Amino acid sequence: MKISEISQRYGLTPDTLRYYEKIGLIAPVPRNASGIRNYSEDEIKRIEFIKCMRRAGIPLQTLIEYIELAKKGDDTISLRREILLQQREQLVVKMRDLQETLNFLEYKIKIYDKAVLNAKKDLRSENA
Amino acid sequence: MKISEISQRYGLTPDTLRYYEKIGLIAPVPRNASGIRNYSEDEIKRIEFIKCMRRAGIPLQTLIEYIELAKKGDDTISLRREILLQQREQLVVKMRDLQETLNFLEYKIKIYDKAVLNAKKDLRSENA
DNA sequence: ATACAGGCTGGAGTGGGCTCCAGGTCAAGC
């Protein structure tokens, strides 16, 4: 698959895809005779992984470290597991934060609902 | 309260607090005779609000817009409400994303658990 | 033959959100 197809499919610009390759997040993508990238299943899986992690805001640097370890083979399995555990923990914390903010927003919105209602009431009595 | 006290209490550096003031996120803080900021309840409430919103990743620009509206008085209530509704919606989406990534992480971690277990088994049989 | 789309590269630029710094003022303690 060409870069533009991948781009469309995953909502990442070609520039971003090349950038990920440049910084070592994706292994050098195989090229055809005229130097054009031809993404295979391997790269696609990697991109899906990255996309998922990035949507949760996990930094590129963390992903690079993880992938570097993966390259080094089975000796790094427990280190990689550690990274995943850490990230999971951080996501849990982040979810809690989001939930708190969400609760606060709900609370404020309720207050605004009342305010809007009162404003309408005032308007009615003005017209009366 | 002095800037350093606020800084400690909310985990924002004095630089960040002054920065928020500079960009109009906090109204100019009252000063004592020698020009030193003296934060009052009003500012503290504002800072708590900002802190909460920022933890959920709501952009400074959005907060500035909201606060600009609040300054303009009651005519802007329903606009402000709209902003809050929008942010709530975005937070809900973000939570879903995080949950998905979390699920994926759980799944990967399980695979790693097995791999670590197998590695230990191999080690035992080597020693046997 | 040529125009054009789409790819390539290296490197510069951008936007968000801080963070750091030089150079200055001031109040308190020694």
Added chain:
DNA sequence: GCTTGACCTGGAGCCCACTCCAGCCTGTAT
């Protein structure tokens, strides 16, 4: 009276994660 430390200012610098660009190449359509 001098040092120290906390504060002040304007402005520069930094990190992250892209994003854009000039200048070049190539395969395909007209």
